[in-house]
Amino acid sequence: xxxxxxxxxxxGYLHIGGLRTALFSWLWARKNQGNFLLxxxxxxxxxxxxxxxxxxxxxxxxxxxxxxxxxxxxxxxxDIYGKYVDQLLAEGKAYKCYMSKEELTALREGQMAKxxxxxxxxxxxxxxxxxxxxxxxxxxxxxxTEGNIVFKDGVKGEIxxxxxxxDDFVISRAGGVPTYNFVVAIDDALMGMTxxxxxxxxxxxxxxxxxxxxxLGFKLPNFYxxxxxxxxxxxxLSKRDGATDxxxxxxxxxxxxxxxxxxxxxxxxxxxxxxxxVEEMIALFHPKNINKxxxxxxxxxxxxxxxxxxxxxxxxxLAGLLKEYGVHIESHDKLELLLDATKExxxxxxxxxxxxxxxxxxxxxxxxxxxxxxxxGDANEILADFATLLKTYKTSLHTPxxxxxxxxxxxxxxxxxxxxxxxxxxxxxxxxxTGSGLDEIMAILGVNETVAxxxxxxxxxxx
RNA sequence: GACCCUUUCAUCUAGUGGCCAAGGAUAUUGUGUUUUCAACGCAAAAACAAAGGUUCAAAUCCUUUAGGGGUCGCCA
Numbered sequence: 001x002x003x004x005x006x007x008x009x010x011x012g013y014l015h016i017g018g019l020r021t022a023l024f025s026w027l028w029a030r031k032n033q034g035n036f037l038l039x040x041x042x043x044x045x046x047x048x049x050x051x052x053x054x055x056x057x058x059x060x061x062x063x064x065x066x067x068x069x070x071x072x073x074x075x076x077x078x079d080i081y082g083k084y085v086d087q088l089l090a091e092g093k094a095y096k097c098y099m100s101k102e103e104l105t106a107l108r109e110g111q112m113a114k115x116x117x118x119x120x121x122x123x124x125x126x127x128x129x130x131x132x133x134x135x136x137x138x139x140x141x142x143x144x145t146e147g148n149i150v151f152k153d154g155v156k157g158e159i160x161x162x163x164x165x166x167d168d169f170v171i172s173r174a175g176g177v178p179t180y181n182f183v184v185a186i187d188d189a190l191m192g193m194t195x196x197x198x199x200x201x202x203x204x205x206x207x208x209x210x211x212x213x214x215x216l217g218f219k220l221p222n223f224y225x226x227x228x229x230x231x232x233x234x235x236x237l238s239k240r241d242g243a244t245d246x247x248x249x250x251x252x253x254x255x256x257x258x259x260x261x262x263x264x265x266x267x268x269x270x271x272x273x274x275x276x277x278v279e280e281m282i283a284l285f286h287p288k289n290i291n292k293x294x295x296x297x298x299x300x301x302x303x304x305x306x307x308x309x310x311x312x313x314x315x316x317x318l319a320g321l322l323k324e325y326g327v328h329i330e331s332h333d334k335l336e337l338l339l340d341a342t343k344e345x346x347x348x349x350x351x352x353x354x355x356x357x358x359x360x361x362x363x364x365x366x367x368x369x370x371x372x373x374x375x376x377g378d379a380n381e382i383l384a385d386f387a388t389l390l391k392t393y394k395t396s397l398h399t400p401x402x403x404x405x406x407x408x409x410x411x412x413x414x415x416x417x418x419x420x421x422x423x424x425x426x427x428x429x430x431x432x433x434t435g436s437g438l439d440e441i442m443a444i445l446g447v448n449e450t451v452a453x454x455x456x457x458x459x460x461x462x463x
Numbered sequence: 464g465a466c467c468c469u470u471u472c473a474u475c476u477a478g479u480g481g482c483c484a485a486g487g488a489u490a491u492u493g494u495g496u497u498u499u500c501a502a503c504g505c506a507a508a509a510a511c512a513a514a515g516g517u518u519c520a521a522a523u524c525c526u527u528u529a530g531g532g533g534u535c536g537c538c539a
Binding site for chain 1 (some may be wrong): 464466467468469470473474475476477486487488489490497498499500501502503508524530531532534535536537538539
């Protein structure tokens with residue numbers, strides 16, 4: 001059975017890089033009817049925060065990714081890790097190291113000065129003497145001293161790292177709290193992980209974890225290291241260019257289906273296909289199609305996808321979502337018309353909300369430049385005549401085509417061009433020169449409101 | 464600095480030695496439709512990082528260089 005996991009440390013919010021690796025893991029598990037587990041990596045007791053964890057869980061909920069079973073907290077499993085430390089100590093596969101922090105710093109500085117990769121020198125590996133006083137020991141694991149550590153990465157291929165690059169790293173801190181690389185290996189093994197999909201910032205942790213797997217006799221999972229997401233310029237992603245809290249995308253008016261579609265195509269592909277529903281992603285995803293190279297964050301594509309999903313969303317559902325953006329149109333009798341007239345004009349729910357408000361809220365001011373252009377000559381008279389004509393219909397006009405017919409008849413009767421009435425009418429109704437179709441706007445507003453806005457605009461432009 | 468990974472249009476990508484004088488998508492530009500804006504349709508422009516090799520044949524394999532990323536914690 002395929003088992004994957006997402007293992008965040010609750011030290012900050014979830015950003016899109018984390019969400020993407022979570023998505024890949026989740027898709028792979030769901031595709032294989034396996035398990036997707038959540039594990040909270042909170043062994044650094046000082047840096048954990050409750051809010052960060054809640055934010056992560058909320059983000060998962062928003063995008064609709066569900067994990068199986070209960071979330072597992074590493075901080076509650078210290079006794080388990082402790083037993084393994086004891087076991088390795090007893091078997092001679094790990095040892096106590098009494099090196100002080102000062103000595104360690106000095107060692108590193110020396111190595112750095114020589115241009116080497118810093119590493120512990122193994123001075124307590126075979127120590128048999130009397131431990132120095134006043135130093136609390138840490139436990140280090142014995143890493144191989146010769147040869148290479150080789151493993152197969154499902155994304156990058158075979159990775160070969162010289163054992164000399166992997167030192168006897170700490171598995172248990174002074175005071176007995178175990179360290180990351182140790183507990184990750186144990187938990188992944190104990191949780192039955194078959195496939196570990198994670199960011200390639202973990203690539204160098206993998207040989208260390210393999211040392212643990214082998215010392216403990218655990219079976220290795222398949223590793224997949226996914227390259228990072230960079231910003232548009234190919235540099236490290238920062239808050240300014242997209243590395244914000246995933247929930248911030250909700251505030252900005254993005255749909256979770258658009259965000260997931262965007263992320264799944266960042267580093268993964270299925271031929272030329274661009275649009276993927278979640279069901280399709282699950283059906284088509286395979287880690288063998290994950291890209292080796294890093295990809296750059298590109299807001300334009302996300303906006304395009306978001307617009308796509310807005311356009312194709314049923315109006316009733318859209319109306320429900322819009323409540324969170326201050327637009328309450330669920331009981332509006334022209335709901336369908338209103339959204340049909342606006343949803344192609346908003347790339348985000350925020351923009352869509354603005355488009356809707358542009359129609360629903362009477363203009364409080366008129367675009368000055370456009371007014372000047374549209375209201376010269378006899379625009380006021382034409383508008384007044386049109387309002388008079390509209391009033392004669394009172395309750396018999398409902399649909400856009402009906403309004404269109406009236407408008408057409410009016411233009412013909414007056415023998416004027418469409419622009420003569422169209423421009424001032426649009427400014428009267430919306431206050432601006434851009435927006436939805438006039439027929440639709442009038443049908444949404446109804447005769448009374450349309451006439452009221454026209455008359456108000458005439459009054460305003462009389463000077 | 465050392466070690467590891469990586470490099471196809473501005474961006475996401477297809478591509479696994481001949482089907483590639485490199486395909487799709489976004490963005491851009493032009494154009495059509497239109498009562499404006501948008502949406503949509505059509506079209507254009509746009510890339511194999513560089514140099515050497517291997518081969519009858521290289522975007523694809525090898526080497527070097529250059530760019531980008533990652534890692535070098537008693538953080539995760």
